[in-house]
Amino acid sequence: MNKPDSARPGEKLTNQPRPMxxxxxxxxxxxxxxxxxxxxxxxxxxxxxxxxxxTYDPEDVVAHWSTNEKVSVDTAIGxxxxxxRAMASMKHVGLNVxxxxxxxxxxxxxxxxxxxxxxxxxxxxxxxxxxxxxxFARLANIPVLEPADAQEALDFTRLAFDLSETFDTPVIVxxxxxxxxxRSPVFVGTRKEAEAKGWVDDSKKTVMIPGHAxxxxxxxxxxxxxxxxxxxxxxxxxxxxxxxxxxxxxHGTCYPYVKEVVPKASILKLAASYPLPEKLIREFAATVxxxxxxxxxxxxxxxEIRALGIEAEGKAFFPRIGELPPELVxxxxxxxxxxxxxxxxxxWEVEPIMRPPVLCAGCPHTTSYMALRAIDALVPxxxxxxxxxxxxxxKSIDATVCMGASIGxxxxxxxxxSTERPIVATIGDSTFLHSGIPxxxxxxxxxxxxxxxxxxxKITAMTGGQNHPGTGKTLRGEETHAVEYExxxxxxxxxxxxxxxxYDTGELFQALREAxxxxxxxxxxxxxxxxxxxxxIKGPTLVVKAATCTACQAxxxxxxxxxxxxxxxxxxxxxxxxxxxxxxxCTLCAQxxxxxxxxxxxxxxxx
Amino acid sequence: xxxxxxxxxxxxxxKVLALLCQxxxxxxxxxxxxxxxxxxxxxxxxxxxxxxxxxxxxxMGEADMLIALEWAEGLRWLPFLRPETGIFIADTQxxxxxxACRNRAVGAQTAYAKETPAEILEKVSDGYALDAGGFASExxxxxxxxxxxxxxxxxxxxxxxxxxxxxxxxxxxxxSEKVNERAFGKGRDWIEEVRNNPDEMLPDAPPPAMPxxxxxxxxxxxxxxxxxxxxxxxxxxxxxxxxxxxxxxQIVRLNDPDACTGCRLCEWLCPDFAxxxxxxxxxxxxxxxxxxx
Numbered sequence: 085m086n087k088p089d090s091a092r093p094g095e096k097l098t099n100q101p102r103p104m105x106x107x108x109x110x111x112x113x114x115x116x117x118x119x120x121x122x123x124x125x126x127x128x129x130x131x132x133x134x135x136x137x138x139t140y141d142p143e144d145v146v147a148h149w150s151t152n153e154k155v156s157v158d159t160a161i162g163x164x165x166x167x168x169r170a171m172a173s174m175k176h177v178g179l180n181v182x183x184x185x186x187x188x189x190x191x192x193x194x195x196x197x198x199x200x201x202x203x204x205x206x207x208x209x210x211x212x213x214x215x216x217x218x219x220f221a222r223l224a225n226i227p228v229l230e231p232a233d234a235q236e237a238l239d240f241t242r243l244a245f246d247l248s249e250t251f252d253t254p255v256i257v258x259x260x261x262x263x264x265x266x267r268s269p270v271f272v273g274t275r276k277e278a279e280a281k282g283w284v285d286d287s288k289k290t291v292m293i294p295g296h297a298x299x300x301x302x303x304x305x306x307x308x309x310x311x312x313x314x315x316x317x318x319x320x321x322x323x324x325x326x327x328x329x330x331x332x333x334x335h336g337t338c339y340p341y342v343k344e345v346v347p348k349a350s351i352l353k354l355a356a357s358y359p360l361p362e363k364l365i366r367e368f369a370a371t372v373x374x375x376x377x378x379x380x381x382x383x384x385x386x387x388e389i390r391a392l393g394i395e396a397e398g399k400a401f402f403p404r405i406g407e408l409p410p411e412l413v414x415x416x417x418x419x420x421x422x423x424x425x426x427x428x429x430x431x432w433e434v435e436p437i438m439r440p441p442v443l444c445a446g447c448p449h450t451t452s453y454m455a456l457r458a459i460d461a462l463v464p465x466x467x468x469x470x471x472x473x474x475x476x477x478x479k480s481i482d483a484t485v486c487m488g489a490s491i492g493x494x495x496x497x498x499x500x501x502s503t504e505r506p507i508v509a510t511i512g513d514s515t516f517l518h519s520g521i522p523x524x525x526x527x528x529x530x531x532x533x534x535x536x537x538x539x540x541x542k543i544t545a546m547t548g549g550q551n552h553p554g555t556g557k558t559l560r561g562e563e564t565h566a567v568e569y570e571x572x573x574x575x576x577x578x579x580x581x582x583x584x585x586x587y588d589t590g591e592l593f594q595a596l597r598e599a600x601x602x603x604x605x606x607x608x609x610x611x612x613x614x615x616x617x618x619x620x621i622k623g624p625t626l627v628v629k630a631a632t633c634t635a636c637q638a639x640x641x642x643x644x645x646x647x648x649x650x651x652x653x654x655x656x657x658x659x660x661x662x663x664x665x666x667x668x669x670c671t672l673c674a675q676x677x678x679x680x681x682x683x684x685x686x687x688x689x690x691x
Numbered sequence: 692x693x694x695x696x697x698x699x700x701x702x703x704x705x706k707v708l709a710l711l712c713q714x715x716x717x718x719x720x721x722x723x724x725x726x727x728x729x730x731x732x733x734x735x736x737x738x739x740x741x742x743x744x745x746x747x748x749x750x751m752g753e754a755d756m757l758i759a760l761e762w763a764e765g766l767r768w769l770p771f772l773r774p775e776t777g778i779f780i781a782d783t784q785x786x787x788x789x790x791a792c793r794n795r796a797v798g799a800q801t802a803y804a805k806e807t808p809a810e811i812l813e814k815v816s817d818g819y820a821l822d823a824g825g826f827a828s829e830x831x832x833x834x835x836x837x838x839x840x841x842x843x844x845x846x847x848x849x850x851x852x853x854x855x856x857x858x859x860x861x862x863x864x865x866x867s868e869k870v871n872e873r874a875f876g877k878g879r880d881w882i883e884e885v886r887n888n889p890d891e892m893l894p895d896a897p898p899p900a901m902p903x904x905x906x907x908x909x910x911x912x913x914x915x916x917x918x919x920x921x922x923x924x925x926x927x928x929x930x931x932x933x934x935x936x937x938x939x940x941q942i943v944r945l946n947d948p949d950a951c952t953g954c955r956l957c958e959w960l961c962p963d964f965a966x967x968x969x970x971x972x973x974x975x976x977x978x979x980x981x982x983x984x
Contacts, residue, residue, distance in 0.1 A: 103706075103713060103721070209724055233720070233747075266722040266747040267706075269713055344746035410750040429752055430774035432814060436767035437804050439696070439788045441730035458928070469730065476793065636954040637795055638931040645731045649792045649801055655970065656797045656909060657952065678929055678956050 091273060101235075101269030106259050109234040109270050110201055111136035113241030114171050115145060117197065118278035121163035123148040123156035125518060126547035127175030128210040129264040130203035134173055135550075138559050144275065149551055149559045152487075152518040153178035157185045157200065164198035165290055167281030169245050173201035176215050177486065181519070183220075186254070188292050190224045191300040193252035196281055197245030200226075203259045206380045207407040210261075210546075212467070212486060214405065216381040217258050221358045225304050227311050228256045228358045230336030234268045240355070243320070245278070251307055251314070258357075260337050260380065262407065308359050316363035320355035323368065330422050331372030333365065333385060333396070338378050344410040345417065360388045369394045376401070376420060380408045443472050445646035445663075446621065446670035448586035448612035449539055452510065453478040454642070454676075455589070455596045456537075462505040464493035466520070468512035469546045470539055477643045481510070488519025494534040495527050506600035508535040514544035514552045517567060521576075527605045528577040535599045535606045538569055539586075541614040549617025557618075573607045580606035587612055589675045615668050623669025625685045626662055632681040633659040639673040639682065647673060692749055694735045694768045695760030696786050700837035703862050704758065705736035707841060711850060711858050712740035722747035731788060733764050758844055760823075760837060761786050763804040766811065779818040780843050780882075782836065783808055795932060795952045797909045797970075812892075819843060819882060819892065826877055832867060835874035842878020846886075852879075910971045911953035917942045919965035926957035926966060 091097050104112065111133050114122065122145060124134040137147040150156035156172040163170035174182065179202050186200065205211040221228040229244055231237040237259065244255040288296050315321070322339070331350035334342050339353040352368045354361065357379075369375050369389075377386040377398035386398035401416035402408060411426075418425040443449055453473035456463050457480040465471055465481035466489065474481040483493055494509035511520045516538050527534055544550040551557040556566030573581045580602040584595045592610065599606040615621045630650070635657035639647055646666040649658035662673070662682070674682040693708070695701040702723055709721040717740040724735060737749045751770055756778045759765025765781035772779060791802040808820035821843065823836040838859060845855050856872055863871045885892040922941035934950040935943055935957060943965070945951060958968045 101713070103709060103719065261724070262722060262747060265724065266720055267709060268720045268744075268747070269718070340745040340747065344750070347745070409748050410746045414750070429770060432769045432774075434766045434769055434804075434806060434811070434814075437763045437788070437802060438790050439731070439733050439763070439767075440790055441732035442789055444730060457933075472730065477789075634954065634956070636931050636956050637952065638929070638956070640789070640792060641931055643789050645789050647789070648787050655953065655955075657795075657799075657954070658792065658801075678960060 092276065095273050095276075097271045097273050101271050103267045104234045104238075104270040105132065105265055105267050106231070106234050106237045106263035107132040107203075107265070108136050109237035110173070110241045110257065110259065111140075112270070112272055113238035114199065114245075115140050116238070116273050116275050117242045117245040118169055118276050119145055119171050119197075119199075119245065120168035120278070120280075121146045121148075121160060121170040122172070123150045123159040124173040125150050125153050125156055125178060126544050126550040127153075127178050127203075128547055129205060129259070129261040130173050130175045130178070130201065131547045131550065132264070133201060133203075134559060142560060147559050151553055153181040154185055157182040157189070160198055160200070161185060161189050161192070164194045164196050165192075166283050167196050169197040169278045171199045171201065173203070175211065176202055176204045176217055177211060177213065178202075179217060179220055180215075181487065186224055186226070189254050190226050191292060191297055191304060192290055193300075193303075194248050194254060195284060196278060197248040198254045199241065199244045199248060199257060200254055201241070201257045201259065203261065203264050204381070205261050207261065212484070214381060216384065217256065218357045218384045219382055221256055221258075222384075225308050226254050226256050226358075227251075227315075227356050228258050229356050230258050230354070231263060232336050232339040232353065233263065234266070234270045237263060238270055238272065240320070242273075247314075251311055252303075253307055253311070258336065260407075263337050311356075312359040312362060315354070315356045315359065316361035318355055318361075321361070321364060322351070322353040322355075324349070324351040324353075326350040328372050330374040330376055330420075331368055332376050332378055333368065333389065334378040335385065336380075338380055338408055338413075341408060341410045341413045342378050345413045346423065354385070357385060360385065362392060365389055365392065365394065369396075374420075374422075376417070376422070378402060378408065378413060378416070381405075440475070441472060442643055442645050443469060443478075444615050445644050445666045446615045446668035446672075448541055448610060448614070448670075449473065450478065450642055450644070450672060451586050451589050451592050452537055452539055452610055453480045455593050456480045456508055456510070458593065459596060459600065460505055461508040461535075461600065462497060462503055464490040464497065464507075464509050466490040466509075466511040466515045467546070468515055468539070470510060470512060477641045487515055488523065491520055491523035491527060491534075491536055494536070495523065495530065495532040498532045498534050499530075506535065507533070508537055508596075508600065510537045510539060512545070513538060513540040513542065513554045513569070514550075516569075517553050521572070524573070524578070524605070524607075525576045531604060533603055533605075535596075535602075535608060537596075538607060538609045540569060540609050540611050543614045543617045545614045545617060549614065551618075555618075569607075569609050578605050578607050580604070581609070582607075583609040583611050585612065586610040587670055587672065589672065615670075621668050625664040625667045625669055626671065626674055626682050627664075627685050628659070628661050629681045629683060630659050630661070632679050634679050634681075635659045636678060638676055638678055642672055642676070644673060692735065692737055692754040692756070692768060692771050693758045693760075694733065694764045696764060697731060697734050699734070699760040700834075701734045701736055701760055704760075704837050704841055704844075705738045707855075707858050707862055708738050708844070709740070710861075711854060712738075714854065714858070715850060717741060718744040720744050720747040733767065735764075735768060756780070756844065756847060758840055760784070760840065762808075766804050766806060769815075772815065774816070776816055778847055779811075779815040780840060781808070781811075781818075781820050782823040782840065783820050784822070784824045784836070795950075797911070797952060819885065821881060821892070823878070826881070827874060830870055830873050830877065832870045832874075835863075835867070835871050838863070838871045838874040839878035839881075842875040842880075843882040844878075845875070846879055846882045908973055909953070910973055911951055912948075912969050912971070913945050913951065913957070914967040914969060915943060915945075916965045919963045921963055923962065925960055925962070929956055929960055931956065
C-alpha cells in the first residue's frame, strides 16, 4: 500500500521500503512501539513473530518461548501491570489455551500497553480448525485490529499499544496465514522507548475477586462504547468512494481481494472488526443502495450490521468456510447480480497427483507407530508432525483432538473399559511440556491403566524447529536447564519409566510390549533427535541390492520418502531403490527388510 | 507463479523475483504457503508485481507465467495459468512421492503423472520443458537447477542481466556465485535457442514404469498345511500386508485374501514349509504355480 501517514511528529521513515512478511512487520511494529517483554508458544502461522522479535537487541526487548500460550499471556500481563509494554503472540487455537487469562485481563485492563497477536488460519493450511478470533473478541470485549498487508501490520501493531493505554484494555491484532506469510514492501520507522511506569498499587484493579470484578465489569461495557466511538471516527478505516449502486463492507485480508475484483466500487474497510463503528456504518449504508459484507469465515459483521436494521447481505453469496480469494469474491458478487459472471474455468484435462505431506526420511517417529500398529494398540495421538501417522502406511492413530489431549483421552478410554486393546497415548516432547504434564499426574492419581509414549525428538519440530524447556536452549540460544523426563515422571509417581532408542526396532518393540503389559501408568520415552532441527542429520546412505530384492514392499510400510519404485519387477511387482540424497542412514529399512537386500553403501555386502 | 516440492528452492526463486521487481520500482506482493514443505509436500509461491497490486494471490487462470521445479507440480497448478497467453516453464525432473507407490495389487502402476512433456506442451500456449537438473549437473553443481530456471524465466521479462545476477548473488551460498552465473546464462541461452528452433527441445523424460502384465491377470492363493504349522507366528509378524493371523487353534490362516499380493515372504520364511504361494495366470490355469515374472 502507500507510504503510511502514521509517522510520529519528527519521525523519519525509511525512504526505501523493505520487503517484509506480515509476521516480520508485526515484530517490527512492536519493537518500534517500545515493547519490552514478549512471549509466545510456536504455532503456524504465528511462529515467526517471536523468532523475529529475538533478532532485536536483548537490551531493547525480552523474547521468550513460553511453555504454552497461557503462560505467554500471563507473562505479558505481569509485565504490563509492572509498567512496561508487553506482547504475546499465538495461533488462533492458542487463544483457547490462553482464554482463562484473557477473560480476566479484559476486566483488569492494563498499566502499560498490552497487545495479543492472534493469527487465524482460514483454509486450514496447518491447523485443526478454522475458528474466527473475531467471535472470541466479542466474548472478551477486546478490540480487534485487522491489518490488510505488511505495512498495516506494522502500523496497526504500533498503534495497538497506544490504544491499549488510552482505553485501558488489552488489544488483539488479528492476522491470517495469508497476511503472516505474504511479503510486501514496508516503510519502517524508529523505536520510541516507552517510559517505564513501574508498579502501581491498585488491588481493586489488579486482584480479580468477585467484589472487585463487580466494579470492573461496568467499566468494560463503558470502554466498548468509547471504542465504538473512536473507531467510528478513526482515520485508519478506509472509505473508497465509488458508485452508489452497491457498497462493500470488508475487513483485513479480504480488502485486497475485493479491490482486485471491483477496484472502483464503494468500499468501507474497517480497521477494527470489533467493536463495530455504528455511526460510520450507518453513514456508509446511506450512500449506497445495497450493502454487501465480504468477510472470511463467520458472518460476524453481517449479523451485527443487520442488527442495526440495515439490510446487509453476505453469506448468501460467499462461503463460510476457507479463504476468500479473488475468484470466490468474483463468484459471490456475480451471484448477487452485481457484476457479470466470470467465464468458465479452462479445462486442462490433467488429473493432479496426490502429494500429501509425509514423515521425513529417517524420522524417529516412524518406528514408534510401526510398533503401535503391530501390537494393535488403541492410540489417542496429539499435535505434532506425528499426526501424519494417522494415515497409511503407518496408520495407527485413532484419535487426535488438540494440544495435550492424548493423555486425558487415554484415561477416559481406559476407564470406559470397552476394549481389550492396549491403550497408548503418544505425545511429542514439546506438546508434553505444553499441556501433557497435568493429565499425566491425573492418570497416576486416578490409577489409569495406560501407557504414555513421549516421542522426544528434542525440538518443536512441526513449526520448524523451535527450542523448548526440554532442549536446554532459550529462544535466543542461551544455555538453560533442560527438563529430565524420566525424573519428572518418577517424581509424579509413575512406576514404570524407560527410555529407548527409536532407531532400534527390536528394542522399541520389546519395550513397548513390556510397557503395555505393566498394570497402571507406564511411560516409554523414545530418544532420537529430529532429523531436520536443530541440525540436519545425514549419515551414510543405504543401498538396495536389486538382485535380491523380492519386491515384498515391507520397506514401503515405513512410508519413507527416500524409498521409491524402480522399473525392474519381481513377479509383476516393483522393486525399490533408495534415493542417496534424501536417505539419512537411519537403517530402519535395513532392519525390517526380510531378504537383507538393503545394505550400507560403504560396506560391501557379504556374498 | 512458482511451484515445486519442499527443498527445491521455490521460495528462493520467488524471493529473487520479488526483490528484483521491487528494486525496479514496482509494487510487489509475494505470498507463500510452506507449512508442510519440509515434510515432502508441495510448495507454491505467488509473486505479483505491477503499478498497483492488490490481492497477494493470483486468481485462477490469471498467472502470466508458471515456473515448475518438478514435473507433476507443474501439472497440478496449470489451472492458474492463463490459457491463451500463459508461459509454462517446467523442469522435467520427477520426484515420485511414497503415495504414488502404494498400490500393492499385482501389476499395479505408480500413481505418478502419466502425461509426457510433449502432451502438455501441446496444451499450453507457450510452453517449455527442460532437464534443469541435468544441465546443472553438467555445470558442476546440481543445486543450481533453480538458477537455470531463473535464466529461462528472465527471457520473458524486461530486466537487465546484471540486475538479475546482483540479486541472485544475495541468495546463493557463498562461493557458488560463479556457477550460478553460468547457470543463469545457460537457462537464458537454452530458452532463446528453442524459441528459434522448437524442434531442439528434448522434452521426453522416460515414461512411468509399466508392469509386465496388466493388473487382474494373476490370481493368488495360499496353500496352508495345517498339520505342519507350529504356531510360531513368524509369518504373521512379517507379512507386509498384515493379512495373516493365527486362528482359534493357533494355526495360520489368511484373513484378507484381497490384501495378499503373493510376495512369498511367508512361504520362504516358514521354518516348516507349511505355506505355499500359488500364482495362477487366469488365462492359463494349468501352468500357474511358481511362475516368475
